[in-house]
Amino acid sequence: MERDTILHRVRTALGRTANEAPAEPPPVYLRVPDWSLEERIRRFTEALEALGGRVYRAGGTAAVQEIVWEILAGRSAIVSADGLSGIPGVEGPYHDAARIREAASRVDAGITGAEYALAETGTLVLLAGPAEPRLISLLPPIHIAVVPVARLLANLDELLTKVPDPAAQTSAMVLITGPSRTADIEQILIRGVHGPGEVHVVLVDSETG
Amino acid sequence: MPIEQPAKIDQTLQDANLQLAIYSATGRLMAKRKDAISPDVCPDYQDLRTQANLVKKHTIENLDYYLEIVEKAVAARGGKVVYCRDATEVADFVLKLAKERDARLLVKSKSMTTEEIDLNERLEHHHLEAVETDLGEYILQLAHHKPYHIVAPALHLTRYDVADIFAEHLSAERETIPEKQTLMARVALREKFLAADIGITGANFVVADSGAVVVVENEGNARLTSSAPPIHIAIAGIEKLIPRAQDLAVFLRLLARSATGQPMTVYTSFLSGPRRGGETDGPDEFYLVLLDNGRSKLLADKGKRESLYCIRCGACLNHCPVYRKIGGHSYPWVYSGPIGAILSPQFMGVTHDPWLPFASTLCGACAEVCPVKIEIPRILLELRGEVVAAKTREKSNRWERLAFRLYAWAARHPSVWSAMGLAASAVAPDVPAMLNRGPIADWLSQRDLPPLPPKTFRQLWREREGTGVR
Amino acid sequence: MAPRVSLFVTCVVDQLFPKVGIAMADVLERAGCIVDFPEGQTCCGQPAFNSGYRDEARGMALHFLDVFRDCEYIVSPSGSCTAMASHHYAELFHKDPARMDEVRRMASKVWEFSRFLTDVVGVEDVGARFEHRVTYHDSCHALRELGIKTPPRKLLARVDGLTLAEHDATEECCGFGGTFSVKFPTVSGGMVRTKIDSIARSGADTVVSIDSSCLMQIQGALSRAGLPIRTMHLAEVLASR
Numbered sequence A: 001m002e003r004d005t006i007l008h009r010v011r012t013a014l015g016r017t018a019n020e021a022p023a024e025p026p027p028v029y030l031r032v033p034d035w036s037l038e039e040r041i042r043r044f045t046e047a048l049e050a051l052g053g054r055v056y057r058a059g060g061t062a063a064v065q066e067i068v069w070e071i072l073a074g075r076s077a078i079v080s081a082d083g084l085s086g087i088p089g090v091e092g093p094y095h096d097a098a099r100i101r102e103a104a105s106r107v108d109a110g111i112t113g114a115e116y117a118l119a120e121t122g123t124l125v126l127l128a129g130p131a132e133p134r135l136i137s138l139l140p141p142i143h144i145a146v147v148p149v150a151r152l153l154a155n156l157d158e159l160l161t162k163v164p165d166p167a168a169q170t171s172a173m174v175l176i177t178g179p180s181r182t183a184d185i186e187q188i189l190i191r192g193v194h195g196p197g198e199v200h201v202v203l204v205d206s207e208t209g
Numbered sequence B: 001m002p003i004e005q006p007a008k009i010d011q012t013l014q015d016a017n018l019q020l021a022i023y024s025a026t027g028r029l030m031a032k033r034k035d036a037i038s039p040d041v042c043p044d045y046q047d048l049r050t051q052a053n054l055v056k057k058h059t060i061e062n063l064d065y066y067l068e069i070v071e072k073a074v075a076a077r078g079g080k081v082v083y084c085r086d087a088t089e090v091a092d093f094v095l096k097l098a099k100e101r102d103a104r105l106l107v108k109s110k111s112m113t114t115e116e117i118d119l120n121e122r123l124e125h126h127h128l129e130a131v132e133t134d135l136g137e138y139i140l141q142l143a144h145h146k147p148y149h150i151v152a153p154a155l156h157l158t159r160y161d162v163a164d165i166f167a168e169h170l171s172a173e174r175e176t177i178p179e180k181q182t183l184m185a186r187v188a189l190r191e192k193f194l195a196a197d198i199g200i201t202g203a204n205f206v207v208a209d210s211g212a213v214v215v216v217e218n219e220g221n222a223r224l225t226s227s228a229p230p231i232h233i234a235i236a237g238i239e240k241l242i243p244r245a246q247d248l249a250v251f252l253r254l255l256a257r258s259a260t261g262q263p264m265t266v267y268t269s270f271l272s273g274p275r276r277g278g279e280t281d282g283p284d285e286f287y288l289v290l291l292d293n294g295r296s297k298l299l300a301d302k303g304k305r306e307s308l309y310c311i312r313c314g315a316c317l318n319h320c321p322v323y324r325k326i327g328g329h330s331y332p333w334v335y336s337g338p339i340g341a342i343l344s345p346q347f348m349g350v351t352h353d354p355w356l357p358f359a360s361t362l363c364g365a366c367a368e369v370c371p372v373k374i375e376i377p378r379i380l381l382e383l384r385g386e387v388v389a390a391k392t393r394e395k396s397n398r399w400e401r402l403a404f405r406l407y408a409w410a411a412r413h414p415s416v417w418s419a420m421g422l423a424a425s426a427v428a429p430d431v432p433a434m435l436n437r438g439p440i441a442d443w444l445s446q447r448d449l450p451p452l453p454p455k456t457f458r459q460l461w462r463e464r465e466g467t468g469v470r
Numbered sequence C: 001m002a003p004r005v006s007l008f009v010t011c012v013v014d015q016l017f018p019k020v021g022i023a024m025a026d027v028l029e030r031a032g033c034i035v036d037f038p039e040g041q042t043c044c045g046q047p048a049f050n051s052g053y054r055d056e057a058r059g060m061a062l063h064f065l066d067v068f069r070d071c072e073y074i075v076s077p078s079g080s081c082t083a084m085a086s087h088h089y090a091e092l093f094h095k096d097p098a099r100m101d102e103v104r105r106m107a108s109k110v111w112e113f114s115r116f117l118t119d120v121v122g123v124e125d126v127g128a129r130f131e132h133r134v135t136y137h138d139s140c141h142a143l144r145e146l147g148i149k150t151p152p153r154k155l156l157a158r159v160d161g162l163t164l165a166e167h168d169a170t171e172e173c174c175g176f177g178g179t180f181s182v183k184f185p186t187v188s189g190g191m192v193r194t195k196i197d198s199i200a201r202s203g204a205d206t207v208v209s210i211d212s213s214c215l216m217q218i219q220g221a222l223s224r225a226g227l228p229i230r231t232m233h234l235a236e237v238l239a240s241r
């Protein structure tokens, strides 16, 4: 009822008729710079660190474990998927929503992967899925993401070239660019409002490890 | 003669602290934007604007088509589109759902669209608790203020104001350090997020082909609002549609750079439907409310429908010399600044606040910075014409109209015109009054007049030609 | 061949700043133009147009088109009035295709003074001498409707003895806005005070612009504030020697 009224009003206002196909939309505008891997790593690191995040490089899984262990410095953590369990104080992965929520609200850090990372802006791309619950990168005050360097894309345009319709893969894709922040009080920058105030990204050289 | 205008304008002008707060906050945002669009970091900024304008134009001109596309796409992902004609219908929908699901607590993330329809008041009226979770909006909700700025809602409040507000409403110690104030809000709101039955967000973009809403933010409250409660309702104006997910490359860039000078906001959530099979968390139900609330009416006017391209970046406010003096609360509606000055008359009728389209020097700063290239000054001029037409119909502008008619008549009769000029120089003190068509006193309250020349240009020119002076 | 220039002096210059018009004529002649002044000219219609009186503005625009129909170049000491004729007449006549041709032809002949010198005549050094510290105010319509940013600066750069000291708010509106300053006197006053604060910080003793109405607004506030800074139209600076 409301639907039909609104569609009717819109059509009348525009002088269109039902089922009238529109002209072609303007062609999409995507610009992907051609950056070498080293260039992408350099840009990613600069961009994220300028926002107050930290970037580390690891040669393989053993090195990742060590780096994460050092970042945690004894603080508690939950991990989103297999592969990083085994560090003292790190729990998970859990597959039950209630348990994830309870643990993520309690621990100091959430450790996740990332489907991609974007060099230009220092952005992490997380797709919600069985191995990536939404709340682990969100509730704890610290977010640690482990990303293979091969997943480092140039920019948003390259992401949307590779993933033209994120909805085909997940109900929730989130792009994370640095720590949670606000400037709502006198425009003073404060990190860690509702999301993590610390973001650490470990870039892993080889995917096999 | 000064036009009838809200008292808030002069109150704001006389408040020195507020003047400083507005001017420095908007100035900082201007500087940040300028850096973020400079050619070394954003070489194709103008191309991005052109593309954004073309995509918006295409979508708006075929809006019914894309509405039907998004409706199907949302349904295919297990969500539901709910059309609402006005504020009451949105409130009714939320209330009915809340009742069916036995929901009591709602969390909300910042959304100008829900401000537009006073959703919180309507829900509270029915004993539902609806909590704003963006830090600025949370402060405003406690203090019962309207947003002062599209992007920086609490721009008019200092840390000391916030301290008073928190002390009063959170029954806590008076705390004046912004870091600690933020922590207080984090703790209070975290509890709400985890207990909430329904989360309500706005949508910066609605992607037609994906059936998705895109929400950008810096704090993380919109992520929590859309992830933690079992029900997610996204409320968007029908004009928020874009055809394809790939168009986001252009719009996300422009929005963040124009609004706060960030290359990307901290969080960009791309949300399509409820949690899917296999996904471990996320809402069980997803609703996309598509709100008309007068928008379809605007579409009919070809010359002004581009007002609906707006992506609410706030850049036109920051760059508007009038907004920077009169502030966000002098405007009649939730939308302030140049975009408010063209939206309000179109939504509320030109006679509601006839002063508004005139409150501009037509300096053009807004159009220069608008990322989707809305020609705000041109639209203001059209609205001025409509105000005059309405006043002419109700005969409330007799004298002004007569003055302009005489003036126009004289301008078409050069001998009359120059005689008037000569007469004017003869009665020198009256010249500025004639030129400005208003009591000299108001004008002179602000500035001095130039010394009046004894002769007009016409006279000097005749003398010059006569004597051959070079 | 020497360009034939018809002056469009605007009502503000005719009535309040006649010397600006004379200075403009002097500079144009020195630059080799043949200058005349069509006596039938009155007002471009901008005040009526900006106040929402479009029918009245249309009548005035028709008169303007009549007066200047056969001119080769029309040059004006105002970005704002130039923009009215070159940009806004189209909004008045867009429903009248026959008239639109004439409007378009007119638009291509109307020039703002500084850009006419640099882009049409092709001069930057007009042989002026002016030993002062000068700051330049970008008037909004010249800057944003006509895109005039560099021509006046190029001309000022070639004036002997002149130092250009930009103020930080050079692109900010002075708050005049025609009837705006009458309808909203206090807001307009607040805006111009911000402007002159910035001007004062530049250390300039002279504010130069290409729109006399902005200068009238700025001068009014400077003198009210008791600041020893004067305003001058670009034409007057270029005519000094």
Ligand code: SF4
Binding pocket: B150, B258, B309, B310, B311, B312, B313, B314, B315, B316, B317, B339, B366, B369, B370, B371, B372, B373, B374
């Ligand atoms: S009108 Fe343009 S500049 Fe103003 S808020 Fe909307 S998009 Fe931004």
